Each structure stands twice: as C-alpha cells, then as structure tokens.
Amino acid sequence: MATSMVIGTQWGDEGKGKIVDYLAEQADVVVRSQGGNNAGHTVVVDDRAFALRLLPSGILYDNKTNIIGTGVVIDPKVLLDEIENLEREGKSAQSLQISNRAHVIMPYHNLLDEAEENSKGDLKIGTTKNGIGPCYADKVNRVGIRICDLMDEEVFKAKLDYNVRIKNKILREVYGSTEAVDYFQILKDYTEYAERLRPYVTDTNYNVVTAIKDGQKVLFEGAQATMLDLDHGTYPFVTSSHPIAGGASVGAGVGPNYLKNIIGVVKAYATRVGEGPFPSELTDETGDYLRNTGHEFGTVTGRPRRCGWLDLAVVSYAADLNSLDYLAITRLDILDKLPEVKICVGYTKNGETVKGFPADLHELEQCEPVYETLPGWETDTSAIRNYEDLPEAARRYVERISEVTGVRLGIVSVGPNRSQTIVLHDVFAE
The missing domain is CATH 3.90.170.10 (Adenylosuccinate Synthetase, subunit A, domain 3)
Incomplete structure (x- = not known):
C-alpha cells in the first residue's frame, strides 16, 4: 500500500499546490477531499502559473486519475469554467472523477454567505462569500443537494423547490434582503450543468479504496490548513470543513489506516x-x-x-x-x-x-x-x-x-x- 497526504500546517497558502504537484508525478491517483472554490492552489509548470480552485493538482499531468471527493462542496459553474480554462491551456480534464455524494453549492448559498457576513459588523469572519459555509450548513441540516440529486431531475426539482422557498424567506425576513433567487432560472442553469458534469460523476469512495487495494500510489491533497479546521483551528476564524488528516479520511471515504506518509507543509x-x-x-x-x-x-x-x-x-x-x-x-x-x-x-x-x-x-x-x-x-x-x-x-x-x-x-x-x-x-x- 503506497499512499501519501499533503496537509497545510498553518493558516493556508503554505505552497501545498507545489508540493502536491511535485508528488503527483509519482502518483497514480490524486484525491481532493474537502473544501470548495474558496481554496486556491497555484502550480507553476514551465514558468506557466495555473490557479486551481476545485481541480486536483494532478490534473496537470497526463495519465493520472484525479478525484474530487465526497467531502468537497462543488460550485458547478466554477468547476466547468475551470475545466474550460484548463483546456484552453492545452490540458485535459478527461481523467477527472467527481463524487456522487459531494454537495452542490447553489446561488442562494452565495447570497446567504454575503448577507450573513454583512450582518456581523465587527464580528465578521472574513469569508470569501463563495457560499461554502451555507452549503456545509445545509449538509449538516440534511437539506443539502448532492451531486447524485443533481443527476436525477425529479429529485433535484423537489429539493430545489423546498430550498428556494426557505432560503428566500430567510433572506427576506432574517436579513432584510431585497435579493431573491429564482427557482426556474436555477433549474434551467443547473440542469445544463448536470449534463455537462455527468460524464465525470461516479462512486469515488469505491474507486479510491479499490485503487489503494490494487497497489496504486494514491495522493491525498489538502485544501486550506490545520489552523482553519472547523473544530481545531482558531474558531470562529476558520473554514467550514476539516482540512486535517482525519478530515481527509472522512472526505475521501477511506479508513484511517489507509492513510500513510502524512506530509505537513510549512x-x-x-x-x-x-x-x-x-x-x-x-x-x-x-x-x-x-x-x-x-x-x-x-x-x-x-x-x-x-x-x-x-x-x-x-x-x-x-x-x-x-x-x-x-x-x-x-x-x-x-x-x-x-x-x-x-x-x-x-x-x-x-x-x-x-x-x-x-x-x-x-x-x-x-x-x-x-x-x-x-x-x-x-x-x-x-x-x-x-x-x-x-x-x-x-x-x-x-x-x-x-x-x-x-x-x-x-x-x-x-x-x-x-x-x-x-x-x-x-x-x-x-
């Protein structure tokens, strides 16, 4: 069994992307296990800088399997834009796999993120307002929409209808916002996103464990860093997920004994x-x-x-x-x-x-x-x-x-x- 994991030891921005990119050359599979498009990795290849937000850093190599795991929250538009940008640079995203269990960032998450941050005044967190926290909150509240829901139009319609009604009420009555999200516009946009993402969607939990059991070299890529961990960081000035080794186990869908060679980037x-x-x-x-x-x-x-x-x-x-x-x-x-x-x-x-x-x-x-x-x-x-x-x-x-x-x-x-x-x-x- 040959696995390795890259974890940030500070508040992020340690250069994890460069370390993951370097180790990815040896790996067969690269797995991103948590976070969302609020986390960026900059990788420099032949003096060309690639800013990756959701795509695993192994995507810049040929013949690697690149996995966005269950613990990641995915903004479909951001991901599709990133894939298009990659292809314009002559790289391919064909090796990408997306967990069918991952949660989806919706437009109301972005509005709630901004409204919540603006309401805090001096207590603001410094969020990127990309909807990450509200998406994870929906996950915990068990009203979130997962990638597998997005793939099923009838399930998606029902869950979207409930969420739009509740979120617009919260925006209006809690935050006094005049902004609202439109059910039919979201349905149209996200149905299109679903079809474009469908070829990448699979059971990545199964695929990661199978790769490890088959003796492939699997690299787990952390986003953000330890001091931003929801439980163990400088709360409340933290992210909404678990960018630590234990979080990678949960977010990738693998048992902790599979995780070896844990590298802390300083x-x-x-x-x-x-x-x-x-x-x-x-x-x-x-x-x-x-x-x-x-x-x-x-x-x-x-x-x-x-x-x-x-x-x-x-x-x-x-x-x-x-x-x-x-x-x-x-x-x-x-x-x-x-x-x-x-x-x-x-x-x-x-x-x-x-x-x-x-x-x-x-x-x-x-x-x-x-x-x-x-x-x-x-x-x-x-x-x-x-x-x-x-x-x-x-x-x-x-x-x-x-x-x-x-x-x-x-x-x-x-x-x-x-x-x-x-x-x-x-x-x-x-």
Missing part, C-alpha cells in the same frame, strides 16, 4: 488571510518585505495576506493533530536576503509558559511569542538542488524547525517551479 514564515489572532504577525517593514517579496496576495480573492515570523507553536500543534511523518518547508528563498531570521518556539502568558495551543481566542491574544533569533544566510538559494549545497545557516534554520516540532524533514522548496525542489525522503518509497 511556509518558512507565517501568513494568514482575514480576521483572527496571529501572535507572530509583523506590522513593520519586515512584514511588508515578506508580503511584497513573497507576493502574498490571495489566489482566489487577491486580498493581501498578513505576514509574520514562523510560528512553531502552531506547527507543533499541527504536527500532533495530524500525526505528521514529514515536513515540507516551502518558500525558503523568500528569506534569502534577510540578515537574521526569527522563529517563534512557543508562547508565554503572564510570564508562564503556555502548554498546548489555546482554544480561547481572548487567551491567544494575550500570549506573547517566544523567539529564537538565527543568523540569515544572505545567499540566493533558488538555484540550489542538493540539500548539502544550501548555506549552513539555511540548513540550521530548517533543521531547527524539525527539532522543535519533532518531525523529520522530507522536502525543502526554494522556488515555485517543480525543479526548485530538494527531496530528502522519497515518501512513496517509505
């Missing part, structure tokens, strides 16, 4: 988008340098990301929560010109060491980061391809990350291209 510094506590955030020139040098703007939204020093209190928490086997350190090259670098190795509160990671955000806001300062290497690492050739200070930096978290180094990335990847362990061979 950006060499810290970023996050939207609201919420960020203990190691830098609001000075160094923070601006990291943002501008790293082009830290959202793949989907274009929003500037908040930047700070690497927070190993966060990464260590993620290491335990995901039972990480390896670390993949990304964007090391962004630190190349700094004369010194800092790492947060833990927190104190009122002079006392904080154990674990605080659940209470008020407590987290009171935490003071404990920093270690290391010398910078002030050397261009982007052309280095062997670990031993990295500057000694750069090696010391990534090795310190491994020491504090207790997780082995697996990959060090020194740029966005596939070729700019230093591999210390072949995870599929372990």
Whole structure:
C-alpha cells in the first residue's frame, strides 16, 4: 500500500499546490477531499502559473486519475469554467472523477454567505462569500443537494423547490434582503450543468479504496490548513470543513489506516488571510518585505495576506493533530536576503509558559511569542538542488524547525517551479 497526504500546517497558502504537484508525478491517483472554490492552489509548470480552485493538482499531468471527493462542496459553474480554462491551456480534464455524494453549492448559498457576513459588523469572519459555509450548513441540516440529486431531475426539482422557498424567506425576513433567487432560472442553469458534469460523476469512495487495494500510489491533497479546521483551528476564524488528516479520511471515504506518509507543509514564515489572532504577525517593514517579496496576495480573492515570523507553536500543534511523518518547508528563498531570521518556539502568558495551543481566542491574544533569533544566510538559494549545497545557516534554520516540532524533514522548496525542489525522503518509497 503506497499512499501519501499533503496537509497545510498553518493558516493556508503554505505552497501545498507545489508540493502536491511535485508528488503527483509519482502518483497514480490524486484525491481532493474537502473544501470548495474558496481554496486556491497555484502550480507553476514551465514558468506557466495555473490557479486551481476545485481541480486536483494532478490534473496537470497526463495519465493520472484525479478525484474530487465526497467531502468537497462543488460550485458547478466554477468547476466547468475551470475545466474550460484548463483546456484552453492545452490540458485535459478527461481523467477527472467527481463524487456522487459531494454537495452542490447553489446561488442562494452565495447570497446567504454575503448577507450573513454583512450582518456581523465587527464580528465578521472574513469569508470569501463563495457560499461554502451555507452549503456545509445545509449538509449538516440534511437539506443539502448532492451531486447524485443533481443527476436525477425529479429529485433535484423537489429539493430545489423546498430550498428556494426557505432560503428566500430567510433572506427576506432574517436579513432584510431585497435579493431573491429564482427557482426556474436555477433549474434551467443547473440542469445544463448536470449534463455537462455527468460524464465525470461516479462512486469515488469505491474507486479510491479499490485503487489503494490494487497497489496504486494514491495522493491525498489538502485544501486550506490545520489552523482553519472547523473544530481545531482558531474558531470562529476558520473554514467550514476539516482540512486535517482525519478530515481527509472522512472526505475521501477511506479508513484511517489507509492513510500513510502524512506530509505537513510549512511556509518558512507565517501568513494568514482575514480576521483572527496571529501572535507572530509583523506590522513593520519586515512584514511588508515578506508580503511584497513573497507576493502574498490571495489566489482566489487577491486580498493581501498578513505576514509574520514562523510560528512553531502552531506547527507543533499541527504536527500532533495530524500525526505528521514529514515536513515540507516551502518558500525558503523568500528569506534569502534577510540578515537574521526569527522563529517563534512557543508562547508565554503572564510570564508562564503556555502548554498546548489555546482554544480561547481572548487567551491567544494575550500570549506573547517566544523567539529564537538565527543568523540569515544572505545567499540566493533558488538555484540550489542538493540539500548539502544550501548555506549552513539555511540548513540550521530548517533543521531547527524539525527539532522543535519533532518531525523529520522530507522536502525543502526554494522556488515555485517543480525543479526548485530538494527531496530528502522519497515518501512513496517509505
């Protein structure tokens, strides 16, 4: 059995797409297991950047099976647009499979998402307003529409009728919105989407497990990251799904014992988008340098990301929560010109060491980061391809990350291209 999983250890935007893309070359099957089109992966191939929102990163390779799993919420229009964009770039989506159990984002989800966010004032979450949360809410409330429902016109009509009536009432009476969704327009649009998506729809739960049992190499691709997990992240400033190893098991429809070689992707510094506590955030020139040098703007939204020093209190928490086997350190090259670098190795509160990671955000806001300062290497690492050739200070930096978290180094990335990847362990061979 040869499986591997890529998980974000921070607040997202760690460069998971690049790591998944690199590992996908060895894989037979690539599985996206949760999230929606609020999560973007940017993959650079031959200096061409591909922004993927729903399609698994393996789609850029030929002869790979690419699966959108049960735990993903799917906006059909976004997915079809993405397929068309891919084909315009000379790539094919013929290898795509879509779970018949996945839930469908409807137009009323987008309206509810925006209305809810606008109603919160200072309590806003920072949602992308793509309807992700309301779609997952319908799933939990057991009124959601699944892909298999979309494939059955009579079932779809009945479920759509109920939802349109209820959602328009909520929009009008709860949020005071003058906007409403039209049953017949949605029926027309989504019936068309259904026919275009039908060739891709299948029982992916069965197909993933069968592939594993047949000895194929299966790669599970995470979206978002650990600190955005609905249960374990910095709630309520989180996403609406479970971007952790356990969530991949549920979202892909496979038992946990099938999941091996779990790789935690760690950006060499810290970023996050939207609201919420960020203990190691830098609001000075160094923070601006990291943002501008790293082009830290959202793949989907274009929003500037908040930047700070690497927070190993966060990464260590993620290491335990995901039972990480390896670390993949990304964007090391962004630190190349700094004369010194800092790492947060833990927190104190009122002079006392904080154990674990605080659940209470008020407590987290009171935490003071404990920093270690290391010398910078002030050397261009982007052309280095062997670990031993990295500057000694750069090696010391990534090795310190491994020491504090207790997780082995697996990959060090020194740029966005596939070729700019230093591999210390072949995870599929372990």
